[in-house]
Amino acid sequence: MSAAPTQGFMGPPAEVERQIRSRGAVLDMAFTQSIYAPLLARQPRDGASVTRDLVYGTDDRHRMDVYRPQAGDAAGRDVILFFHGGGFVRGDKAEKENIGQYFARLGMVVAIANYRLAPKHVWPSGAEDVTAAYRWLRANVAALGGRPERIFLVGESAGAAHVATAALVRRFHPPEGLVTPGLVLISGVYDAELELRARRQFKTASPDPRNEPYYGSDFARYREMSTVHLIDAAPAPVLITYAELDLPQMQVQAGGLFACLITKHGFDPDLHVVPGHNHLTQVYSVNTGDESLTHIVADFMSKHRP
Numbered sequence: 001m002s003a004a005p006t007q008g009f010m011g012p013p014a015e016v017e018r019q020i021r022s023r024g025a026v027l028d029m030a031f032t033q034s035i036y037a038p039l040l041a042r043q044p045r046d047g048a049s050v051t052r053d054l055v056y057g058t059d060d061r062h063r064m065d066v067y068r069p070q071a072g073d074a075a076g077r078d079v080i081l082f083f084h085g086g087g088f089v090r091g092d093k094a095e096k097e098n099i100g101q102y103f104a105r106l107g108m109v110v111a112i113a114n115y116r117l118a119p120k121h122v123w124p125s126g127a128e129d130v131t132a133a134y135r136w137l138r139a140n141v142a143a144l145g146g147r148p149e150r151i152f153l154v155g156e157s158a159g160a161a162h163v164a165t166a167a168l169v170r171r172f173h174p175p176e177g178l179v180t181p182g183l184v185l186i187s188g189v190y191d192a193e194l195e196l197r198a199r200r201q202f203k204t205a206s207p208d209p210r211n212e213p214y215y216g217s218d219f220a221r222y223r224e225m226s227t228v229h230l231i232d233a234a235p236a237p238v239l240i241t242y243a244e245l246d247l248p249q250m251q252v253q254a255g256g257l258f259a260c261l262i263t264k265h266g267f268d269p270d271l272h273v274v275p276g277h278n279h280l281t282q283v284y285s286v287n288t289g290d291e292s293l294t295h296i297v298a299d300f301m302s303k304h305r306p
Contacts, residue, residue, distance in 0.1 A: 009295040012285060017276045025245045027279055036284040040098055043287040047071060048104035050097075051144075056113070056136035057129070064113040064133060065093050067100030068145050072107060078181075078305060079146035080110045081137055083130060085157025085187075085283070088118045088214035098287035102294060109146035111137050115162060118213035123192075123225045126162030126214070127172045130155075134166070135174050152301060153183050156283050158214075160188025161227070164257070169230045182237035182304045184297055187250045187279055190257040193222040193229075195249055202249040228260045235261075238269035239300040241293070245278040272296045 011017065016035055023031060052065045069077070082099050084091040093112040100110040115129035130153070138148045155163035166172045167183050189195065192215045199206055207217070215225050223229055238261060242254040254271065261267035274282045274293045282293045 010289060010291045011276050012281075012290045012292060016290075020245065020276065020278055020281050023245075023278070025247055025278060027247060029280060032278075032280040032284055035281070036288065039288040040284070043098055043101060044105065045101055046105075048101050050100065054111075054136075054140075057132045059116055061114045061116045062129065062132065063093070064111045064137070065097075065100060066144055067104035067110040067112070069104050069107050069109075073145075075142070075145050077107060077109045077146050077150075078301065079137070079141055079148075079151040080108055080154050081134060081151050082110065082112050083115060083126075083133075083155040083159030083162055084112070085155075085159050086117070087210040088126070088158045088161075089210070090117065091158070096283070098284070102287040106298065109141060109144055111141075115159075122213075123215050124165060124172065126158070127165035127169070130162045130166035131172050131174055131178070134178065138179075149179050150181055150305075151179075153180050154186070154297070155184070155188060156186035157188060157279070158210075160185040161190065164188055164190050165227045165230070167236075168227060168233045170232050173233070178233075180236065182239065182300060184239045184300065185241070185254075185257070186283065186293070187242045187246055188253065188257075189249075190227045190253050191229075193226045194252070194256065196222045198249070198252075202247075204249070228257060231260065231265050235265065235267045237300075237304045238267055239272070239297065240269055241272045241274055241296060243274045243277040243279055243282045245276075247279050250279060270300055 047070055048067050049070050050067050053063045056062050080103050084096050093114045096112050100112050103110045113133040116125045141148055153163045164185055240254050240258050242250050258269055258271045261269050277292055286294055
C-alpha cells in the first residue's frame with residue numbers, strides 16, 4: 001500500500017485541507033458542497049466537448065454523457081466509463097461533470113453513466129447496468145473517437161460496488177466477454193455481509209439507509225450478494241483506493257477486497273490512500289487544481305497503457 005504522492009502532485013489548498021481534517025471521517029454533503037460548489041463553478045471547461053444523454057438501455061436512467069477532447073487526434077483514444085456514487089439510492093451523471101472535463105483535457109474519451117437506483121431497483125441491477133453501458137459504449141465508442149478495447153471501468157462509492165460486481169463476477173460479463181485494460185474502484189462496498197454484521201463497530205444506523213434499499217431485508221442472502229464471495233473472473237489490473245479520512249467501513253472494505261484478490265484469486269491489485277480527503281471530498285476535488293485522487297488514477301492508467 002502506498003499513501004505517498006507522485007512527484008509534482010498538487011494536493012488541496014491548505015485552508016481546504018484544514019477544514020476537511022477538522023471534520024474528520026464524516027459523510028456530510030452540505031459541508032462538502034460548501035467548500036467545492038464555488039471551486040467547481042470555476043472549473044476549467046476549455047478543451048472538451050460534451051454530448052449529453054446518449055441512450056444505452058430501456059430505462060429512463062440508462063443515459064450517459066460523453067466528454068471528448070477538442071484538439072489532437074480524432075480517433076484511437078483511451079476511454080473511461082465512470083459510474084457515480086450516491087449510497088445506491090441517489091446520484092446523477094451531471095454531478096460528475098468535473099470527472100469528464102478533467103480526463104477529456106488529458107486526452108481521453110470519458111463516458112459518465114447513470115444507472116437504476118434503489119429501492120425501486122435492487123441487487124444486481126447496478127452490475128447489470130454497468131454491463132449494459134459497457135456493451136453500448138464498446139459498440140459505439142469508435143465513432144466517438146475512442147478505442148473499444150481500451151475502456152477503463154471506474155466507479156466511486158456505490159458506483160465502485162457496481163463496477164466490481166460486473167467486472168469480477170463472470171456471470172455478469174456480456175456473452176462476447178468483458179475486455180478492459182483496468183478497473184478503478186474508489187471507496188466502494190464489496191462485502192455487504194460484513195457491513196451487516198459490523199453495524200455496531202461501524203456505527204451504522206438500523207435499518208441501514210444505504211445498503212438495505214439495494215440489498216434488501218432478507219439478511220440471510222447478504223453473503224450471496226457480496227462480491228468478495230463471488231469473484232471468479234480471470235486476473236486483471238485493478239486499482240483500489242480509499243480516502244485518508246474515509247468512513248471506517250470503506251477503509252476496511254478496500255483492504256478486504258485487496259486481500260481477497262491477492263490471496264484467493266491471483267490478482268496483483270494496486271492499493272492507494274487518497275491523502276487529505278474524506279469519502280466525498282476526494283471526488284469533488286477533481287478539476288479544481290487538486291490532484292490528490294487524479295494523480296493516482298492517471299498513474300495507474302498510464303502503467304496499463306501499451
